[in-house]
Amino acid sequence: MTDQIPATHDYDLIVIGAGPVGENVADYAVKRGIRVAIVEAELVGGECSYWACMPSKALLRSGQALRALERVTGGPSTAGSLSAQAVLQRRNAFASDWKDDGQVAWLDSAGIDLLRGHARLTGVGSIEIDGRRYTARAIAVATGSIPVLPDVPGLADAEPWNTRDATSAASVPPRLLVVGGGVAGTELATAWASLGSEVTLVARGALLEKEEPFAGELVAASLRQIGVDVRLGVNLTRVDRDGAGVVSAVLSDGTVVTSDEILVTTGRQPNTLDLGVETVGLTPGEWLPVDDTLLVSGTDWLYAVGDVNGRALLTHQGKYQARAAGEVIAARLTGAVVHDEPWGEHVATADAAAVPHVIFTDxxxxxxxxxxxxxxxxxxxxxxxxxxxxxxxxxxxxxxxxxxxxxxxxxxxxxxxxxxxxxxxxxxxxxxxxxxxxxxxxxxxxxxxxxxxxxxxxxxxxxxxxxxxxxxx
CATH class of the missing domain: 3.30.390.30 (FAD/NAD-linked reductase, C-terminal dimerisation domain)
Known part of the structure; x- marks a missing residue:
């Protein structure tokens, strides 16, 4: 879509989503002389800061360190244990107690305007936040991805944890059922088992199926060693939570797992369902397709950066894309010549053949x-x-x-x-x-x-x- 952007506008660039990706788009763009606003409906700093990368790794680290010490001769003469309360408090510190004052102050120091509220696209170069319209020469969507709940009878009514619930929980569940053998499932099973929860992990296939086979095999062996009941090749067929809060999950092999909480980690989808993308010819709930400059296909003003474009659902890859997007947007809007081209080398080309990632299991x-x-x-x-x-x-x-x-x-x-x-x-x-x-x-x-x-x-x-x-x- 190449309809005319409004002749007058409030900003050169509006970024929707103030997580690490959106922040980087805004930062790289504003440093090159254009006026930028960023929109956030929750906490400035986004998913990674408060509910994903940082709190999850803080939950994992203490158990990893203790086990590393126990593997060295001369380590603890008796089995050590963690203080779950201390680990949770350390996690809280890494999540800034779910307050974004520091991030807001950074935006102010960087010269980036913050618009609080839920943004929806309303047309070319136009958004609406709580009934107020804002316009810009370019808009970058950095709204990330959200969990997908599988269609299992009774599961939604059982009020399952998603990854946010698992990384921000205030106490250790005595029994936890983890559904899914991917990155989030294996990491969080490791973390909560380390903190004393009796963990059962169920997966349809092998663990970490997107990795080399030996990776899943070594992780499965390690999980079992720390007490996780790993069950592979099974599905959920029904879930119920009784009046006392106990979860009963029926598996495809006929067995029943009881737990105090059930964590579902079976997939994510783009956060585009309530974004107004239909007003510019796109489909709600679908990934936003982009070229290597992060420009959305069929447009000359809309960019999609990070998880929302589906290229590589990793914070560091999203920030890599954001650096490219911020510079290319500024170059295009100012007409700057970079490396003898309008946007030069400001492209994200490493999202296919050279994507690095770490799974912080043990x-x-x-x-x-x-x-x-x-x-x-x-x-x-x-x-x-x-x-x-x-x-x-x-x-x-x-x-x-x-x-x-x-x-x-x-x-x-x-x-x-x-x-x-x-x-x-x-x-x-x-x-x-x-x-x-x-x-x-x-x-x-x-x-x-x-x-x-x-x-x-x-x-x-x-x-x-x-x-x-x-x-x-």
């Missing part, structure tokens, strides 16, 4: 790029090399009996890595080196000259190269 799962399955499906000439991290000297220093695995997916035609997976304690910080190698398309021959320090877990890079074999030797 062991951690860190992957960037393709798995073996997705690489083969993409037509690559694939060779996979794997190495047991327990054989790496640096890993042995982190834990006695270290358990973990690493794998490279190699495009044989170009002799470059197109995917890397690390599973084990403390592997998250290995990931950026792999991301650089993949984004930079560094050949295996050159990687032989990137020498890892000894004794560190990073020595696995050398061991994987040795497993692959040096050409000509």
């Amino acid at each position: 062991p951690e799962v860190a992957r960037v790029g393709l798995t073996e399955a997705t690489a083969r499906a993409g037509g690559f000439d694939v060779r996979v090399v794997e190495y047991d991290l327990g054989w790496v000297a640096g890993a042995k220093l982190h834990a006695d009996g270290y358990s973990g695995r690493a794998a490279f997916v190699i495009d044989e035609s170009r002799k470059v890595i197109v995917g890397a997976t690390f599973v084990g304690q403390d592997v998250a910080e290995l990931l950026h080196s792999a991301t650089i190698a993949i984004v930079g398309e560094v050949t295996l021959d050159r990687l032989w000259h990137a020498v890892p320090s000894y004794p560190t877990i990073s020595e696995v890079w050398l061991r994987l190269l040795e497993t692959y074999g040096r050409p000509g030797l």
Whole structure:
């Protein structure tokens, strides 16, 4: 849609959604001289700050640290325990006690106007907030995604937890049923089991099915070791909550799981249902398709950044897109020439082949790029090399009996890595080196000259190269 933007307008750019993604769009745009407002219906800082990334990792960290200490000879002579109250208080601090004063102050210091309320698109370059209309030359949607509740009889009436409920809960449920074996399900099962909840996790298939198979296998083994009842290959068929608050969930194998709370983590959808997208020719409830400048297809004024475009549902990828979007919007509106083009290199091109992510279970799962399955499906000439991290000297220093695995997916035609997976304690910080190698398309021959320090877990890079074999030797 290329209808005329209003000749007079309140702002150059309005950003809908003041989470990390929206904040970055606004920040990068305002620094380049255009007038920007940002709209937020809840807390400035968004999902990641208050209900996702930060509070969930705060819930996880204490248990990870305790188990890491117990894996080293000379650690606690008796089994240690966590103070659930202290962990929850630390979580509260990371969520700023669900107050956004600090984030609001930052917006003010950055010169970004804050508009409180629920925004709906009302036409080209136009939104409405609580009955008041605002116009802009460009609008960026950064409303994220929301949980999807599966259609299971009785489930909605049982008032299940979603991920927000699980990361902001004020007390530890004695028994918790987690539905879903993906990232959120495995992380939150780990967190609440660490805090003393009796956790049952059910999943239709294997755990972490989008990862290399060994990742889900190692995580399942670890969950069982900390007391989680992991049940794979089963579905919910009915859920009831009785007058005393007890949840009874009937599974497809005929068994019944009783719990005090049920957490559903089976999927997310774009937050576009009540956004007014139908007024500009788009479909409510669907992802907003974009090009690499984050411009919504068929428009010349509307941008969609972060989860809402469906490209990569990760905070860091959304912020990456936001940096590109903020600069390209400013360049287009001001007519600035950047790198000899109207928008130059302000594009988000890393959302397909080089997306890094970490699953903060114990062991951690860190992957960037393709798995073996997705690489083969993409037509690559694939060779996979794997190495047991327990054989790496640096890993042995982190834990006695270290358990973990690493794998490279190699495009044989170009002799470059197109995917890397690390599973084990403390592997998250290995990931950026792999991301650089993949984004930079560094050949295996050159990687032989990137020498890892000894004794560190990073020595696995050398061991994987040795497993692959040096050409000509």
